[in-house]
Amino acid sequence: EDQVTQSPEALRLQEGESSSLNCSYTVSGLRGLFWYRQDPGKGPEFLFTLYSAGEEKEKERLKATLTKKESFLHITAPKPEDSATYLCAVEQAGTALIFGKGTTLSVSS
Amino acid sequence: DTAVSQTPKYLVTQMGNDKSIKCEQNLGHDTMYWYKQDSKKFLKIMFSYNNKELIINETVPNRFSPKSPDKAHLNLHINSLELGDSAVYFCASSQGTGKNIQYFGAGTRLSVL
Numbered sequence: 001e002d003q004v005t006q007s008p009e010a011l012r013l014q015e016g017e018s019s020s021l022n023c024s025y026t027v028s029g030l031r032g033l034f035w036y037r038q039d040p041g042k043g044p045e046f047l048f049t050l051y052s053a054g055e056e057k058e059k060e061r062l063k064a065t066l067t068k069k070e071s072f073l074h075i076t077a078p079k080p081e082d083s084a085t086y087l088c089a090v091e092q093a094g095t096a097l098i099f100g101k102g103t104t105l106s107v108s109s
Numbered sequence: 110d111t112a113v114s115q116t117p118k119y120l121v122t123q124m125g126n127d128k129s130i131k132c133e134q135n136l137g138h139d140t141m142y143w144y145k146q147d148s149k150k151f152l153k154i155m156f157s158y159n160n161k162e163l164i165i166n167e168t169v170p171n172r173f174s175p176k177s178p179d180k181a182h183l184n185l186h187i188n189s190l191e192l193g194d195s196a197v198y199f200c201a202s203s204q205g206t207g208k209n210i211q212y213f214g215a216g217t218r219l220s221v222l
Contacts, residue, residue, distance in 0.1 A: 031209070034210070041215075043199050043201075046211070091209055097154065
């Protein structure tokens with residue numbers, strides 16, 4: 001059965017303290033790996049999609065990377081406004097996404 | 110202009126009632142979805158429609174019935190509501206072909222008392 005595991009479940013950082021979130025997956029034939037950000041009371045907001053091992057994407061302080069078994073979301077010099085839950089998902093055969101349980105990031109000033 | 114909009118945002122009801130949640134997207138996408146997010150924030154697919162046709166139907170009680178009057182709308186009707194149905198329900202849409210980025214609505218928080 002396809003699975004997506006995210007770690008850690010929660011992460012507390014000081015402003016400016018860089019770190020990484022992990023997403024490991026087991027899927028037969030990866031069609032795409034997606035990162036979303038979810039703020040409290042809102043729907044997931046698309047950040048990145050990665051399709052092949054070695055691919056990297058960047059947006060402001062965020063950088064997503066992909067290997068054959070996992071993806072990392074690197075956060076460089078985070079700010080309090082980066083606080084949110086970050087969700088990883090893999091695309092299943094067909095069109096549904098399988099989500100991990102998320103990493104809740106808190107950045108304090 | 111909200112790309113994927115859901116109504117209502119909050120829904121509080123008694124056990125045994127029937128309720129509906131509406132979803133509309135103005136992105137011109139072909140595929141729409143319903144997800145359920147439980148109290149532990151775990152987001153799980155329920156249904157997917159492509160051009161008004163059901164293409165994914167996960168193991169969901171048949172009290173849940175999606176209806177797509179056209180490809181811009183996907184409604185969710187729930188019969189005989191149970192306490193365990195309390196959750197946040199998200200609608201999403203995607204182009205459905207090639208690079209399948211899904212865009213989500215703001216969610217409907219359903220509370221069954």
